[in-house]
Amino acid sequence: MHPSEISIRKDIAELTKYRLAPLTLDIKKDIKYAFWHGFIDVKIYNELLKMLQEKRDSLFE
Structure with missing residues (x-):
């Protein structure tokens, strides 16, 4: 995993x-x-865009 990917996931x-x-x-x-x-x-x-969208959606549930 590239450091930039790790940073984005964090x-x-x-x-x-x-x-x-x-x-x-x-x-x-x-x-x-x-x-x-x-x-x-x-x-x-x-995958990262999907993770971001799911996280945003979960914050408003």
Whole structure:
């Protein structure tokens, strides 16, 4: 696992309802950056976006 992927996964896990909007945008930028520079592949890119969406959804349940 690449360090950028580890960092993104950590950011998603630590996402809270109070900092949802600014952190969500930053995490999406980090995911795109990691994909663009080849640190992660398409499968991981999609998995991280899905994890982010699920985390956001769970905060509002």
